[in-house]
Amino acid sequence: xxxxxxxxxxFIYDLSIKDRSPAFLLVKEDGEIQDWGGKLETYGITAxxxxxxxxxxxxxxxxxxxxxxxxxxxxxxxTETGVSADIHIFFTGKGCWVLFLDAxxxxxxxxxxxxxxxxxxxxxxxxSKLLEQYLGKDIAEKLVQxxxxxxxxxxxxxxxxxxxxxxxxxxxxxxxxxxxKLLNAYLAAIIQPVLDEGGTVDKIIGxxxxxxxxxxxxxxxxxLQSVKAAFRIIGNxxxxxxxxxxxxxxxLEIGIGIASGQVLLGIMGSRxxxxxxxxxxxxxxxxxxxxxxxxxxxxxxxHTFQKIGKHQHRFTKARLxxxxxxxxxxxxSCEFEE
Amino acid sequence: MxxxxxxxxxxxxxxxxSLVQQFVKSIFSDxxxxxxxxxxxxxxxxxxxxxxxxLLWDIYGEDxxxxxxxxxxxxAAGYFLIIDGTRGDTLETAFKLRDRTEGAIGExxxxxxxxxxxxxxxxxxxGKTLEDLSGDGFTVxxxxxxxxxxxxxxxxxxxxxxxxx
Ligand SMILES: Nc1nc2c(ncn2[C@@H]2O[C@H](COP(=O)(O)OP(=O)(O)OP(=O)(O)O)[C@@H](O)[C@H]2O)c(=O)[nH]1
Ligand SMILES: [Mg+2]
Numbered sequence: 001x002x003x004x005x006x007x008x009x010x011f012i013y014d015l016s017i018k019d020r021s022p023a024f025l026l027v028k029e030d031g032e033i034q035d036w037g038g039k040l041e042t043y044g045i046t047a048x049x050x051x052x053x054x055x056x057x058x059x060x061x062x063x064x065x066x067x068x069x070x071x072x073x074x075x076x077x078x079t080e081t082g083v084s085a086d087i088h089i090f091f092t093g094k095g096c097w098v099l100f101l102d103a104x105x106x107x108x109x110x111x112x113x114x115x116x117x118x119x120x121x122x123x124x125x126x127x128s129k130l131l132e133q134y135l136g137k138d139i140a141e142k143l144v145q146x147x148x149x150x151x152x153x154x155x156x157x158x159x160x161x162x163x164x165x166x167x168x169x170x171x172x173x174x175x176x177x178x179x180x181k182l183l184n185a186y187l188a189a190i191i192q193p194v195l196d197e198g199g200t201v202d203k204i205i206g207x208x209x210x211x212x213x214x215x216x217x218x219x220x221x222x223x224l225q226s227v228k229a230a231f232r233i234i235g236n237x238x239x240x241x242x243x244x245x246x247x248x249x250x251x252l253e254i255g256i257g258i259a260s261g262q263v264l265l266g267i268m269g270s271r272x273x274x275x276x277x278x279x280x281x282x283x284x285x286x287x288x289x290x291x292x293x294x295x296x297x298x299x300x301x302x303h304t305f306q307k308i309g310k311h312q313h314r315f316t317k318a319r320l321x322x323x324x325x326x327x328x329x330x331x332x333s334c335e336f337e338e
Numbered sequence: 339m340x341x342x343x344x345x346x347x348x349x350x351x352x353x354x355x356s357l358v359q360q361f362v363k364s365i366f367s368d369x370x371x372x373x374x375x376x377x378x379x380x381x382x383x384x385x386x387x388x389x390x391x392x393l394l395w396d397i398y399g400e401d402x403x404x405x406x407x408x409x410x411x412x413x414a415a416g417y418f419l420i421i422d423g424t425r426g427d428t429l430e431t432a433f434k435l436r437d438r439t440e441g442a443i444g445e446x447x448x449x450x451x452x453x454x455x456x457x458x459x460x461x462x463x464x465g466k467t468l469e470d471l472s473g474d475g476f477t478v479x480x481x482x483x484x485x486x487x488x489x490x491x492x493x494x495x496x497x498x499x500x501x502x503x
Contacts, residue, residue: 060378062393063343063413072409076375084375103375110374118350118372118401125425 031065044080257289348420350399356483408442
């Protein structure tokens with residue numbers, strides 16, 4: 001500290017606390033006031049007297065003295081005058097210093113961040129509740145019956161990613177009740193077809209849904225299940241659009257990617273909250289395809305294409321250059337009219 | 339007059355601020371405005387034949403990014419652990435806070451408050467859990483900061499406990 005020149009110290013003072021109405025009280029260990037200075041009136045402290053107990057002037061510190069801690073910080077605490085203050089308490093040889101700094105600005109800044117984070121957390125929790133509702137409580141049991149145990153196992157599946165485009169931008173502009181209503185509507189439009197075709201909703205990642213086909217045994221092959229689900233998802237979203245447009249409500253677009261192959265399946269988590277996990281090339285590929293899909297487009301990989309029989313004619317060849325994958329990738333696209 | 343400091347503790351958005359507002363000003367808002375730091379309110383209640391001034395410390399909610407610091411708890415004569423009945427995990431948070439509080443200021447009276455009783459059909463926490471907790475010796479109350487149900491009783495009951503010491 002001592003090697004900082006006085007002008008530098010003064011500059012730092014100006015920069016950091018000059019506008020924060022610094023004020024202090026110097027008290028004895030038991031809180032008896034010895035000395036004071038600065039803009040105490042900002043915090044509603046008027047006419048302190050030597051020997052007064054601190055709580056007579058600063059009611060919020062009632063019960064704080066004698067202090068066990070070496071130092072203490074109370075952030076953004078509302079004072080008598082309604083001004084938000086940072087209170088720092090620390091000891092030196094002279095006694096115990098109680099420092100007040102105006103925290104109005106800091107509080108405003110913090111408030112914006114905290115509000116958004118908390119609203120996001122609430123939204124995310126509602127997400128996963130919704131998911132559980134759709135999945136039903138028996139899904140975990142079903143998974144166990146179909147042979148996926150705590151140990152991992154390799155299975156041939158189709159992985160589908162459906163992404164609600166522009167949702168993040170939308171959620172930033174609208175209030176959370178509206179956002180949640182919209183999200184509910186779209187998630188329902190996506191999740192229902194997945195379940196109807198025998199798929200499992202693996203997770204909702206932000207604004208994207210990941211579904212897996214082929215976990216429960218079925219007459220229909222996973223690629224066929226997934227493509228049929230994709231057609232119905234697009235159909236659902238289109239009718240949702242018509243409805244919402246008629247009511248002059250906002251609409252969002254959706255893109256879908258599907259890939260098929262062997263993945264490692266496992267159940268993770270505790271007894272109460274078991275979640276499925278799938279690891280493998282097809283998971284990454286489906287996600288990549290989804291990210292390349294335009295609005296109202298389904299992009300599928302070659303493995304999926306080969307196994308969808310009569311539905312093949314609805315797809316056209318598409319060569320994609322994907323980051324992270326060498327050479328162009330053969331994919332197949334099905335685009336729907338707006 | 340006797341003064342008692344009470345802390346409102348719990349996860350974020352469980353209704354700490356709403357409960358204080360309902361108790362002190364008989365108002366409620368559906369809009370969620372998170373609390374930064376601490377807001378302090380006062381209300382005088384009569385318990386038995388004594389007037390007690392309650393200093394209500396409405397503290398920011400505990401979340402994944404921010405733990406409640408124990409320095410705010412100094413001098414508290416009692417506290418509420420607020421739980422949002424519609425969010426099961428807020429009960430876990432409440433118990434974490436209880437442990438931290440006892441570590442910091444020792445055993446002082448507290449009450450488990452299950453809030454949002456006006457929307458009990460959306461609750462994740464069932465009646466049995468509440469019964470079990472009462473059975474284990476916890477003081478459990480149901481409140482609605484929205485309708486006011488149970489709010490006054492909760493504060494009076496904690497005041498009583500604090501006076502009994
Ligand atoms: N239906 C209902 N809603 C409530 C009740 N209590 C609070 N809320 C709502 O729940 C949300 C959060 O309430 P707050 O009182 O701000 O919660 P808090 O615990 O102070 O939140 P933080 O300050 O962020 O920790 C608000 O939207 C309230 O309107 C209740 O009893 N019933
Ligand atoms: Mg609050």
